[in-house]
Amino acid sequence: MTGPGPGAGPGAGVDLDLTADVVDLTRALVDIPSESGAEARLADAVEAALRSLPHLSVSRVGNSVAARTDLGHPERVIVAGHLDTVPAAGNLPSRLDGGLLHGLGACDMKGGVAVALRLAATVPEPAARDITYILYECEEVDGDRNGLGVIAAQRPELLAADLAILMEPSDAGVEAGCQGVLTADLTVRGRRAHTARAWRGVNAAHRAGAVLQRLADHTPERVVIDGLEYREGLNAVAVRAGVAGNVVPDECVITLNCRFAPSRSVEEAEAYVRGLFPGDGYDIEVTEVVPGALPGLGQEAVASLVRVLGATPRPKLGWTDVARFASLGVPALNYGPGDPVLAHTAEEYVPVAQLRECETRLRAWLSS
Amino acid sequence: MTGPGPGAGPGAGVDLDLTADVVDLTRALVDIPSESGAEARLADAVEAALRSLPHLSVSRVGNSVAARTDLGHPERVIVAGHLDTVPAAGNLPSRLDGGLLHGLGACDMKGGVAVALRLAATVPEPAARDITYILYECEEVDGDRNGLGVIAAQRPELLAADLAILMEPSDAGVEAGCQGVLTADLTVRGRRAHTARAWRGVNAAHRAGAVLQRLADHTPERVVIDGLEYREGLNAVAVRAGVAGNVVPDECVITLNCRFAPSRSVEEAEAYVRGLFPGDGYDIEVTEVVPGALPGLGQEAVASLVRVLGATPRPKLGWTDVARFASLGVPALNYGPGDPVLAHTAEEYVPVAQLRECETRLRAWLSS
Numbered sequence: 001m002t003g004p005g006p007g008a009g010p011g012a013g014v015d016l017d018l019t020a021d022v023v024d025l026t027r028a029l030v031d032i033p034s035e036s037g038a039e040a041r042l043a044d045a046v047e048a049a050l051r052s053l054p055h056l057s058v059s060r061v062g063n064s065v066a067a068r069t070d071l072g073h074p075e076r077v078i079v080a081g082h083l084d085t086v087p088a089a090g091n092l093p094s095r096l097d098g099g100l101l102h103g104l105g106a107c108d109m110k111g112g113v114a115v116a117l118r119l120a121a122t123v124p125e126p127a128a129r130d131i132t133y134i135l136y137e138c139e140e141v142d143g144d145r146n147g148l149g150v151i152a153a154q155r156p157e158l159l160a161a162d163l164a165i166l167m168e169p170s171d172a173g174v175e176a177g178c179q180g181v182l183t184a185d186l187t188v189r190g191r192r193a194h195t196a197r198a199w200r201g202v203n204a205a206h207r208a209g210a211v212l213q214r215l216a217d218h219t220p221e222r223v224v225i226d227g228l229e230y231r232e233g234l235n236a237v238a239v240r241a242g243v244a245g246n247v248v249p250d251e252c253v254i255t256l257n258c259r260f261a262p263s264r265s266v267e268e269a270e271a272y273v274r275g276l277f278p279g280d281g282y283d284i285e286v287t288e289v290v291p292g293a294l295p296g297l298g299q300e301a302v303a304s305l306v307r308v309l310g311a312t313p314r315p316k317l318g319w320t321d322v323a324r325f326a327s328l329g330v331p332a333l334n335y336g337p338g339d340p341v342l343a344h345t346a347e348e349y350v351p352v353a354q355l356r357e358c359e360t361r362l363r364a365w366l367s368s
Numbered sequence: 369m370t371g372p373g374p375g376a377g378p379g380a381g382v383d384l385d386l387t388a389d390v391v392d393l394t395r396a397l398v399d400i401p402s403e404s405g406a407e408a409r410l411a412d413a414v415e416a417a418l419r420s421l422p423h424l425s426v427s428r429v430g431n432s433v434a435a436r437t438d439l440g441h442p443e444r445v446i447v448a449g450h451l452d453t454v455p456a457a458g459n460l461p462s463r464l465d466g467g468l469l470h471g472l473g474a475c476d477m478k479g480g481v482a483v484a485l486r487l488a489a490t491v492p493e494p495a496a497r498d499i500t501y502i503l504y505e506c507e508e509v510d511g512d513r514n515g516l517g518v519i520a521a522q523r524p525e526l527l528a529a530d531l532a533i534l535m536e537p538s539d540a541g542v543e544a545g546c547q548g549v550l551t552a553d554l555t556v557r558g559r560r561a562h563t564a565r566a567w568r569g570v571n572a573a574h575r576a577g578a579v580l581q582r583l584a585d586h587t588p589e590r591v592v593i594d595g596l597e598y599r600e601g602l603n604a605v606a607v608r609a610g611v612a613g614n615v616v617p618d619e620c621v622i623t624l625n626c627r628f629a630p631s632r633s634v635e636e637a638e639a640y641v642r643g644l645f646p647g648d649g650y651d652i653e654v655t656e657v658v659p660g661a662l663p664g665l666g667q668e669a670v671a672s673l674v675r676v677l678g679a680t681p682r683p684k685l686g687w688t689d690v691a692r693f694a695s696l697g698v699p700a701l702n703y704g705p706g707d708p709v710l711a712h713t714a715e716e717y718v719p720v721a722q723l724r725e726c727e728t729r730l731r732a733w734l735s736s
Binding site: 195220236247249257318 | 551573588607609620622627687
């Protein structure tokens, strides 16, 4: 039997044509669904397309694919993008509307993946640096499933490089570094009582008023690093209190989300948050903290790329896998098509002009 | 076949012995489960026991039972109690421990029901006033299922009286009147944004800080009526905000519970709550409001009972069905065994001494 067997869904046996225009290639990628955890068919298609290119040596790790040139250049650059998307939101299949390509993952980040695949197919002999393409799974979910992390644990040699370009949407500009993220639960305690005799209790929700007012009054810092301004943020993203309709609540839990400049360590970030709430009666539990990544614009590998791209670097405020590369000792920056504000929205799209611009500029740099 | 058929559970075919001691009778009532909505077997047993008494004429309305003397006295008094309990909490069967009778409903309010049934059996010829005993269903749930309300709608003549004694737990003291209750949802609005760019949004949880602080700073009033102090209360009983872990929330809902003195109308109570939050950006929706009941100590029927019981009246702070009687034009007060603070707790109990005291004193009044 040839072709997809019974039960094979969209994407089974799909061939990707890497000689196609980057717009057509992006549409083909969008039209192969690849929600986090279900990237197998897309990874199969990407792996098969890259294996057909004789100048690349290809490895598969889970549903992540690595492809390397090995010309013996003294330097190596990684071009990376994730294959997965958030769940669909009525935004499939892809749709081209004037200069905008709409569809799930068009912005975050199948447009960037298409650019990477086009470079893989059309730059067989990079001039100054060898290239490792990394297309990986599970970026949109819990960090322990992240495909880059899995490669770092199982095949760390595949991530050795002098510079990594992460093709996350950055409006075809260079976004350098990224901020760290701390999440914590701040619990305010009280004492239950029947609301008909409320004075016998202590209302934890009322006590939480001072915490929320403190957050409202707080002015986050703006930290300048390598000329880039990282604007921090501290927000209550959830508040939960309530026992029953006639009971004074004895607990109010405020979930905090703190974005901190990459110059702060995770320990400093935690001390900063705890220092804002010095009173007793608060219990602060840090539930997750990941460091940011310094922009590293002073490093030669980063500086040369920025010069060639001709873009003025901007600070990356959200967290991306550049921090993961930084923790591996590889300078990294974000450079890719698409407006990052559109990521994870049902209306996400990528401008055709940015797809072409990213492909053209990166090809020029890799070929020069 | 005699006796309970297949599937009949506890309480099916149970005989209540109204000549038994009030403690034994209370235990028998506790041991017939009667969670709200499942009072049929207890109502059957109560109805059968009352029908065996020739001096009473008995009516059944749903799972509520009414039993009347008809001696032609110019006045009539209602002795009332609800048959239902909150759900069990590992507190069945009943357990006698020294002078305390433990078990589901022992306090709220099968002790009071037992006293009422003992009076029904042992006061065949009340001296000055005819008596209507009302044992009713569904007091612990939504007001529209309340057995008293059903009787008022279907058989209003059964509730005609000059005074009602509601045998809710009041520590064998007289608790007069009751406070009203208003519940409302106060919604604070904001604007969503990604937490990495929080300044593009407005955090509704942060704005809610001012509302909760206002509640913390608020001193509820103490209103004196007929010499009784009604201590009001205003509490946030629930707070809910949260979209996702990386999203600035655009809404925070605070559920308010207001206990107001019976001298305020429901319109005044609503205006009072709204007046505390005059700012814009708040949306206050009143979800339920029930009036209180004035103590009415100046009314002759109430005053004479208080004199005979020899108890100093206290204000009732929680809401009870005395308000329902008041709305029907019948003066009412709470007088029953058990500490009201223990109501709805797994540890509820009723002191044996209070059972005996309530029975003895009420019998003396009814017989005099």
